[in-house]
Amino acid sequence: MKEKEFVKEITNIEEDFAKWYTDIVLKAELADYTAVKGFITIRPYGYAIWENIQKYADKKFKEHGVRNLSMPVLIPESLLQKEKDHVEGFAPEVAWVTTGGGEELEERLCVRPTSETIFSTMYSKWLSSWRELPFLYNQWCNVLRWEKETRPFLRSREFLWQEGHTIHETAEEAKKFTLEMLEVYADIIENLLAIPVLKGKKTFTEQFAGADSTYTVETLMHDGRALQGGTSHYFGQNFTKPFDIKFQNREGKEEYAYQTSWGISTRLIGAVIMAHGDNRGLKLPPKVAPIQAVIVPVAMHKEGVKEKAEEVYKELLERYRVEIDLREQYSPGYKFNDWEMRGVPVRIELGPRDIENNKCVVVRRDNSEKIDISLDELNEKLGEILENIQKSMYEACAKRVKEKTTIAHNLEEFEENLKNNQGYVKTMWCGDAECEEKIHDLTGAKSRCIPFEQENLGDKCVCCGKPAKTMVVWGRQY
C-alpha cells in the first residue's frame, strides 16, 4: 500500500546490542524518526513513560519547595557569551535563528541548549534582598543540541528535560541543595525506574561548562556501558558575578548569590530500555509502566469470555493502569508476544476453563512465571505481584552491576578487565587530567565519577603510578 518501515523482528541482544536497541524503540512504538535529521517523535507509549517520570519527579521537586516557571526558548548571542567556559562548551552545538517575521534579525538568537544564561538575567532583575532568597525554580521544556551522531532518546538534537536553577544566600546552602537534588535523582532512578545508581562527583574534565562542581548519578546498561542518569551542578558565583545577581545581605552589604542547576531528560527512557530489556523485547518496571497489566481473553468467541474479561478489566482499572486486548484479527499467541515485546509487567490470561474455575493465569514479564489466581483475589494480589516485580528488576540490575564491577591496579589490568567483562572499573587516581586522557585513549573509558563512598584500593595512581588522591570509577559510556 505504501512504504512502511516496520521492523520485522528483534535483533539478538547479545549479538548486536545497538541494533537490538533501535529495534525495540521502533517496534514497541516508543519513538520514531522524523523528516528532520536527528529529531525524533516520542510516540504515545514512550511519552507515557516520560509522563510517569515527570509526575514522580515534579512531586519530589515541589516537596523541596521548587516551583515551575517558563523561560523563553530563544537566547540572544550576547547573553550566551557572558560566561566564558559556558559559551565555549555550548556554542559549537547550538542552532541559530537568524530570520523572524520575514526580517533578518539584528542579533541572532540560539534555540536554548540549556538556560543558565536566561535564568541568570531574570534572577538579576528579580533579586534585591536576602529576604527573597532562595529562588528555587524549574522548567520542563525542550532543548536543542546539534549532535553529530544521534540515537533515539540517548543523543538526539532535540530532547525534553527539566532544568532546575536556584540561587541562595550562602555557598553552604547552595551546595546542600545541589546534593539534595542529586538525592532526588537517585530516588527517581532507583525507586521508579528500578535501576541502581552510583553517586559521586565528576572529575574536573567531565564537569558541566561553567560549573564549580558537578555531581552525577551513573547507571550501568545491559552491555556494560555506563549512562549518566542525571547531574546536579554547583556554580558558586561563576554566573552570578558576570550576570550581576546580587542582593543586600543581612549586614546590609551587597553580595553575589550562590547558584545551582540540575537536570534529567528523556534519556532516562533510553536507560530503562537498555537496563532491563531482553531478547523478547522491552521490560518495564511496574511503577513507570504506562500499562501495568494487560488482560488477554483466550477463546474470545466462546460465550461469556469477553464479558467476564471486561468485568475483570473494569474492576482492575480503578486501581491499576490496565489494558484489555479485544482485537479480533490476532490470535492469543500473537497478543502474548506483542505485549511481552512492549514490556508490560503482567499478562492476565482468561479462558473458558479459567472462568469455570473462577480463576485466571497471571504471567510475569520479568521471569515468565505463571501463577493461577482466584478471580476474587486478583485485585489484591496484583498489587503484591507488581511490587515484587519492581523489586526483582532492581535486584537483577544490582546483581549485574556487582558482576560487572572490577578493580584495576595498573593499565594492563584495566584493559583486561574491560575486555573480559565490560562495566565499571574501580581504580586509584592521582587527580591529574593527563592520566584521564591517557586512560581514555587506551581503553575508551572515561571517568564516571569520584564516588561518595570511597574505598582504599592502594596508594598509587592506576596510570602514572604517582601517589593517588582518590578512588575513581571508570567506564565506556553512552
Added chain:
Amino acid sequence: MKEKEFVKEITNIEEDFAKWYTDIVLKAELADYTAVKGFITIRPYGYAIWENIQKYADKKFKEHGVRNLSMPVLIPESLLQKEKDHVEGFAPEVAWVTTGGGEELEERLCVRPTSETIFSTMYSKWLSSWRELPFLYNQWCNVLRWEKETRPFLRSREFLWQEGHTIHETAEEAKKFTLEMLEVYADIIENLLAIPVLKGKKTFTEQFAGADSTYTVETLMHDGRALQGGTSHYFGQNFTKPFDIKFQNREGKEEYAYQTSWGISTRLIGAVIMAHGDNRGLKLPPKVAPIQAVIVPVAMHKEGVKEKAEEVYKELLERYRVEIDLREQYSPGYKFNDWEMRGVPVRIELGPRDIENNKCVVVRRDNSEKIDISLDELNEKLGEILENIQKSMYEACAKRVKEKTTIAHNLEEFEENLKNNQGYVKTMWCGDAECEEKIHDLTGAKSRCIPFEQENLGDKCVCCGKPAKTMVVWGRQY
C-alpha cells in the same frame, strides 16, 4: 542598588484598561519581559495557573481517549509548503533556523508555529488500516509566531499551548470529535475559569489557515472586548490528501483519512486577568487559583498567635491550596492589600481576640464580605465559601455579557451600540465576506462566530440589506 522595574501602583481599570492589565501582570508577578523582544517569562505564580489549567484539561482529554506525544520543534520549509492555504497563513510569521552545529543548513527549518504539517507526515507513515483509527494525539508544547505587536499572554512571540491532532475513518466521526473538543474547551473556560462562553462556528474569513471549518468558544472581557478562548478545526481531507494519509477501509479500498486539530493556550491566563480583575488587582476563581486561601496572623508578636496560625495552616493544607504569611517586615494592612492584588480568593485573619473566641475572620476577595467563622468549622466552611465564590464570579461575568450584548438591524445601530456599550453585537448577515470587511472597516469589529444558538432578528443583512442567511455575533477583539 540596581535598576528595578517595579510597578509603583495599579492604573485605574476604567481609565486605561491596557495599562491596568500590564500593571497586574507585572505587579502580581504573573509574567515579566525578557532580554528577547516579544518574549516573556511566565513566573511561578502565573505558571501555577497554567499548571492547574493543564491538569484539568489533560484529564478531560484523556477521558476522550486522547494520548500525549512529542513532535519535533523544527519543521523543514518544504513540509510547511505542502498545504497551500496553511503556508500562506503562517509563513509570514515564522522564525527560521538557518545554522546548526556551526554549519549552514541545506534547508532552513522553521520553529513550529503550529504542527499540522509534522503530525500529518508522521500519520502518513503510521497509518495503514481502518482498524488502527482513530489516532487521537495531543502535545503540550511551545510555539513561535513572530507577531509585530506583543502583549504578555495575549499576543506573544512564544506561547505555551496544547495542540490536539486527530485522524478518523469517516467525516462524520471527525466532525463529531471536533465538536466534542469544543465542548471540553467550554467546560474548562466556564467551570474552571468561571468565564461564560459563546459557542459557534467561525465565518469563512476567520477560519484557521487550511481548515474546512473552525469552531470557537468566545469570551468577553471587562472592557467589552472579545477574546477567542479556544478553537477546534475540522479539516476534512485538506491535509490528508497532500500528505498522503490513507488507509485500507472496511471494503478493502484506499481512502484518505478525515482530520481535526484543536488548541488552547496560555492566552487563557490573560482571559482570567481581564474577565475578573478590578481596581484592587487580580481576582482568581478558586478552582484555578494557585493559592485558594491565605492566612494572615494579626499582632503576630503576641503570644500564641503565630503558633495557632500555623496550626490552622497545617490543618487546611491537607484539603486546600493554602498559604501562611509570616513575613515580619510587613504590617497586616500591607499584607491584606498585597494578597488582594494577587487575587487570592479568601483571606483568613487571625488575631489574639479571635483566638480567644476560637474563631477567625474570613474575607472574600470577590465581594469583600467579612465572615466570622468558628475555628472548629473552618475546614468544612472554607470549601463552601470557595464554591460560592466560584459561582458568584461566573454569575458576575454572565451578567456583564448580558448587559454588553446588543442587537443591531442596521450599521447606524451597530456603530451606536458599540460606542455606547462596547461588547457583543448580534445581527443578521447575508453570508458575504465583503459585508464582514465593510463592518470591520467601519466599526473595528470582527465576526466572533455564527452561534450554535441561532435567533431570528429579521430577514435582512445588517450591512447590505440583502436576504440574511444567519445570525452572527460581532465584537472588537484581543
